[in-house]
Amino acid sequence: MKSDQFSSTNSNRLYQMIIPIVLVGLALFPFSEPPVYFISFVFWIFLYVCLSSSWNLIGGYAGYLSFGHVAFFGIGAYATAMFGKIFSLSVSLTLLGTIPAGLIASLIAIIVGYPCLRLRGPYFAVITLCFAFVSQLTVKNLEILGGADGLWLKTMDVSVEINRTIFYELMLALTSVTVLVSFLVGRSKFGAGLRAIKEDEEVAQTMAVNAPRLKITAFALSAFFPGVAGGIYACYLSYIHPDVVFDVNMSILQVLMALFGGASSWIGPVVGAVSLTVVNEGLSTFVKAELARIIYGCLFIVVIVFMPNGILEFFSRRTKRIDN
Amino acid sequence: MLEIKGISVSYQQHRALTDVSMVVEKNDFVALIGSNGAGKSTLINAVSGLNKIDLGSIVFEEKIISNLAPDYVSSLGVIQVPEGRKLFPQMTVEENLEIGAYLPEPRKMYSRNLGKMFELFPRLKERRRQRSGSLSGGEQQMLAIARALMAQPKLLMLDEPSLGLAPIVTLEIFKILQELNQTGLSILLVSQEVLQSLNISKRGYLLENGGINLSGNSSDLLTDPRVKESYLGL
Numbered sequence: 001m002k003s004d005q006f007s008s009t010n011s012n013r014l015y016q017m018i019i020p021i022v023l024v025g026l027a028l029f030p031f032s033e034p035p036v037y038f039i040s041f042v043f044w045i046f047l048y049v050c051l052s053s054s055w056n057l058i059g060g061y062a063g064y065l066s067f068g069h070v071a072f073f074g075i076g077a078y079a080t081a082m083f084g085k086i087f088s089l090s091v092s093l094t095l096l097g098t099i100p101a102g103l104i105a106s107l108i109a110i111i112v113g114y115p116c117l118r119l120r121g122p123y124f125a126v127i128t129l130c131f132a133f134v135s136q137l138t139v140k141n142l143e144i145l146g147g148a149d150g151l152w153l154k155t156m157d158v159s160v161e162i163n164r165t166i167f168y169e170l171m172l173a174l175t176s177v178t179v180l181v182s183f184l185v186g187r188s189k190f191g192a193g194l195r196a197i198k199e200d201e202e203v204a205q206t207m208a209v210n211a212p213r214l215k216i217t218a219f220a221l222s223a224f225f226p227g228v229a230g231g232i233y234a235c236y237l238s239y240i241h242p243d244v245v246f247d248v249n250m251s252i253l254q255v256l257m258a259l260f261g262g263a264s265s266w267i268g269p270v271v272g273a274v275s276l277t278v279v280n281e282g283l284s285t286f287v288k289a290e291l292a293r294i295i296y297g298c299l300f301i302v303v304i305v306f307m308p309n310g311i312l313e314f315f316s317r318r319t320k321r322i323d324n
Numbered sequence: 325m326l327e328i329k330g331i332s333v334s335y336q337q338h339r340a341l342t343d344v345s346m347v348v349e350k351n352d353f354v355a356l357i358g359s360n361g362a363g364k365s366t367l368i369n370a371v372s373g374l375n376k377i378d379l380g381s382i383v384f385e386e387k388i389i390s391n392l393a394p395d396y397v398s399s400l401g402v403i404q405v406p407e408g409r410k411l412f413p414q415m416t417v418e419e420n421l422e423i424g425a426y427l428p429e430p431r432k433m434y435s436r437n438l439g440k441m442f443e444l445f446p447r448l449k450e451r452r453r454q455r456s457g458s459l460s461g462g463e464q465q466m467l468a469i470a471r472a473l474m475a476q477p478k479l480l481m482l483d484e485p486s487l488g489l490a491p492i493v494t495l496e497i498f499k500i501l502q503e504l505n506q507t508g509l510s511i512l513l514v515s516q517e518v519l520q521s522l523n524i525s526k527r528g529y530l531l532e533n534g535g536i537n538l539s540g541n542s543s544d545l546l547t548d549p550r551v552k553e554s555y556l557g558l
């Protein structure tokens with residue numbers, strides 16, 4: 001179903017043409033000297049595309065709804081901050097620490113995933129949510145990590161515009177890699193195995209799919225990118241606090257974004273993250289904040305009830321029906 | 325090829341199989357018959373590694389496979405067609421077959437085997453891009469068998485392949501199984517269709533209340549008074 005819609009040769013050729021143009025356009029955007037607000041706004045879009053796409057590896061393809069992915073984001077942020085602090089590095093060198101931070105997030109995902117991935121459905125969702133709370137509380141209570149005061153990072157000695165542009169480009173690069181990985185996994189044998197696990201784990205195993213190993217690999221991979229993103233975010237903010245980088249709302253948002261777009265394909269989370277971030281920002285800007293929340297919530301209800309497979313599949317079914 | 329040596333299986337307190345032994349030779353076609361709740365599926369699932377056994381052992385090609393992970397057992401070439409088909413309903417026919425060819429060896433032969441399957445089951449070819457959940461019962465069973473065959477099994481185990489199918493479709497499927505056996509595939513068939521499965525198989529085992537009560541050549545079993553009375557209604 002998924003491969004039918006997105007991997008036919010025609011649309012492939014279309015993607016091959018459009019994607020580089022879009023990427024170059026996005027990379028050049030800050031140089032058209034837009035207001036700083038827009039650079040930050042698009043940075044946020046990238047961040048959410050990255051988070052929901054990486055969540056999709058385990059949540060969408062394998063059907064293991066992790067509600068604790070923000071923990072990996074927070075772990076990445078703190079790991080990067082500590083890396084910079086311990087070696088008292090400059091911001092640009094601290095940024096190098098985001099890669100080991102991502103690896104630490106993956107390592108923790110393996111340790112946590114080993115017992116947790118034996119649980120399924122709502123049990124897995126709940127235990128990952130608990131994991132997010134527990135990691136937030138742990139960080140809050142560890143003096144060495146700044147505790148409830150948070151951690152300060154060094155700031156770059158450049159103008160706001162240049163600072164924002166640098167982080168914009170970094171996040172664009174990370175997001176592109178994340179989406180590329182999600183795309184490649186979707187077409188690979190690995191992805192086929194994950195989808196089989198989502199449909200029926202026992203049968204998948206009798207078809208020689210090594211479910212435990214596949215799940216833990218997907219979980220570790222889906223923790224890596226949020227870890228790196230958390231590191232970049234820490235340098236971007238230059239101040240991190242457990243309530244900010246372990247915010248469970250962020251966890252829930254990335255799940256909703258992926259489901260909103262359609263969690264069975266690589267493009268679903270991208271569409272979901274872009275559209276919801278834009279809608280959310282538009283609502284908060286033009287409507288009162290409380291009203292914005294209400295509209296936002298109603299939107300989710302409509303999508304979950306009427307388009308359980310996401311907006312993409314809903315609309316592609318529509319057009320198919322018209323074609324027929 | 326497959327040797328089951330005195331295994332016992334329990335579900336919590338409840339003992340489902342007691343001291344069951346049976347053998348499937350190379351190129352054999354064995355029918356495992358018995359009524360509801362006799363333990364037929366339990367036996368097959370124990371071979372596949374889905375059920376853990378308490379006692380005894382299961383040996384496949386000189387390797388002990390009892391209580392090993394199901395994906396390891398299937399990687400040795402012991403492939404099950406589960407009861408009730410258990411397809412991946414959201415996937416297309418072709419995607420289901422792709423999962424069947426998950427291991428490296430079968431994957432290399434994917435296109436060749438796919439062609440073979442479409443030859444064997446022409447209706448699957450017509451429906452290759454259709455969601456497998458939307459197929460008819462007979463087509464789903466064919467797909468389940470084809471998916472298992474894509475894994476290039478050495479031993480194919482089928483759990484009630486005739487469940488819920490029209491007699492004519494059952495006949496078609498059993499005929500295909502017989503053909504497959506003639507090309508060298510070893511088959512273990514679990515079925516309640518006692519007459520038909522004994523007709524196409526070479527040897528048979530009768531499972532009753534968690535134990536093997538009778539075994540022998542299928543043709544002999546067909547004339548055995550106990551089978552005749554209890555299962556054939558003669």
